Amino acid sequence: MKNTISFSTLPDFDLLTPSSLNEVLELLNQYKEKSRLLAGGTDLLIELRQRLKAPEVLIDLKKVSDLQTIRITDDELIIGAVTPIIEILTLPVVKEEFNALYQALIDLADEIIRYRATLGGNIGTASPAADSAAPLYVLDAQIEISSLSDARTIPITQFFTGVKSNILSTDEVITSIRIPRPLKGTKSAFMKAKRSSEDLAIVGVACLHNEKRTSLAYTAIAPTPLLIDITDFKLEKREDLNQTIFERIWEKILPNLNPIDDVRSSKKYRIHMAEIITRKILKEALE
Amino acid sequence: MIKEGTRPTKTLSVILNGQKRVTEIQSNETLLDVLRNKFQIKSVKAACWVGDCGICTVLLDEKPVKSCLVLAQETMNCTITTVEGITHNDKLTELQDAFIRHGAVQCGYCTGAFLILGHYIINQQQRFTFSEIQEMINGIICRCTGYLQIIESILEVNEKQFR
Ligand SMILES: Cc1cc2nc3c(=O)[nH]c(=O)nc-3n(C[C@H](O)[C@H](O)[C@H](O)COP(=O)(O)OP(=O)(O)OC[C@H]3O[C@@H](n4cnc5c(N)ncnc54)[C@H](O)[C@@H]3O)c2cc1C
Ligand code: FES
Ligand code: FES
Numbered sequence: 001m002k003n004t005i006s007f008s009t010l011p012d013f014d015l016l017t018p019s020s021l022n023e024v025l026e027l028l029n030q031y032k033e034k035s036r037l038l039a040g041g042t043d044l045l046i047e048l049r050q051r052l053k054a055p056e057v058l059i060d061l062k063k064v065s066d067l068q069t070i071r072i073t074d075d076e077l078i079i080g081a082v083t084p085i086i087e088i089l090t091l092p093v094v095k096e097e098f099n100a101l102y103q104a105l106i107d108l109a110d111e112i113i114r115y116r117a118t119l120g121g122n123i124g125t126a127s128p129a130a131d132s133a134a135p136l137y138v139l140d141a142q143i144e145i146s147s148l149s150d151a152r153t154i155p156i157t158q159f160f161t162g163v164k165s166n167i168l169s170t171d172e173v174i175t176s177i178r179i180p181r182p183l184k185g186t187k188s189a190f191m192k193a194k195r196s197s198e199d200l201a202i203v204g205v206a207c208l209h210n211e212k213r214t215s216l217a218y219t220a221i222a223p224t225p226l227l228i229d230i231t232d233f234k235l236e237k238r239e240d241l242n243q244t245i246f247e248r249i250w251e252k253i254l255p256n257l258n259p260i261d262d263v264r265s266s267k268k269y270r271i272h273m274a275e276i277i278t279r280k281i282l283k284e285a286l287e
Numbered sequence: 288m289i290k291e292g293t294r295p296t297k298t299l300s301v302i303l304n305g306q307k308r309v310t311e312i313q314s315n316e317t318l319l320d321v322l323r324n325k326f327q328i329k330s331v332k333a334a335c336w337v338g339d340c341g342i343c344t345v346l347l348d349e350k351p352v353k354s355c356l357v358l359a360q361e362t363m364n365c366t367i368t369t370v371e372g373i374t375h376n377d378k379l380t381e382l383q384d385a386f387i388r389h390g391a392v393q394c395g396y397c398t399g400a401f402l403i404l405g406h407y408i409i410n411q412q413q414r415f416t417f418s419e420i421q422e423m424i425n426g427i428i429c430r431c432t433g434y435l436q437i438i439e440s441i442l443e444v445n446e447k448q449f450r
Binding site: 009012014017038041042058062112115 | 320350
């Protein structure tokens, strides 16, 4: 493992501070792979310090107010990509209707980090352990992406392409995350296993359950987050989840899991915790 | 790739602890680097440089940040507060006094960070519970006290505000 303490300075780069989305897109178009977008910096500055990336310019997104709005309409919640996580948490509807997202964000990093860390940055890093990914998967989030020449909206399930890689090309920026308002009576939740209060997850699990659909999503247990639909098991109430049914559900999930051994946990323990949390989160959703 | 150390300098102007301060900086310097090396603010310490320990916490435009994760350039024309800026006429604040009485200072390495965060919590003018304060301070590591004394100090001053 690299000794981060020896990296007491950052490498050289220029910081550019555009004040509108259009300026961001023009700069991205000009610098492409020579640039990196800077939101809260709570992932990027660490990667720079560890010399994992060497951009010539950083394009700071924090002065672009259009990227920091958060809105609820009749149909959806629209979160500007650069909205600090602490602000997302203050909107009551997030807890009321998007509980899985609320639970993931309230426990993401620590309170001081949440003042700066953003939702766009959390998925932008495309870490397999990104806490927001599991709730965004079960909640059917859409990612809005722009470049100078184009704009597109893709489902979150297509965003992650591998460990720390995503579908963005070098001239694209995430502008917002759109989440449809779930059906009345929907329950959603997120739980994770971790070593200490501010450590990355050993495994993260989100669940969504309503009269039409039951699905689970996992982080930190495969190169990208995973979405698994278990509607076919026709779970309606707590009693439906007996040992036999749970074993059949787990048989469906297990072949998809492909965790690594690392400092946080062994593969075996990750899978063990995934099973325990899956059972617990399903039980609670069916209460 | 640009060779390290070849960037031109820029002029940074901030309001640090109530006073306008100006200095030359390089684009890759963090707020932590500039506070300690250019402005000689030594209450701000560092232990990890990667956002884990929280020892480098300061207030940026009145909100807590880990200064090793903030580029100095990003703070252009911003307000920065460190422990040096919370005392009036060299008199200890109520929170500093509570830290001493509760034994919330042992080796002292983390004290600047907890005091500035505690100062922020108290300035919210909102009443917090023990567990809320516990949650709010969990981004800073203390290897000596076990946290209880720190939480109790903040709680005591917070409760007094509502008596
Ligand atoms: C102490 C500590 C604890 C942490 N704990 C957790 C945790 O518990 N769970 C967790 O999931 N994460 C954790 N993290 C990681 C990090 O805080 C989060 O991933 C955070 O959400 C990143 O957001 P940011 O705004 O700081 O991103 P940045 O660091 O600014 O950016 C991250 C990446 O995304 C790209 N990017 C940013 N914004 C956009 C955009 N709008 N469009 C396209 N690309 C973009 C950047 O170029 C960069 O590659 C932790 C970090 C620290 C330092
Ligand atoms: S030195 Fe900044 S968090 Fe550790
Ligand atoms: S008093 Fe020693 S680290 Fe906190």
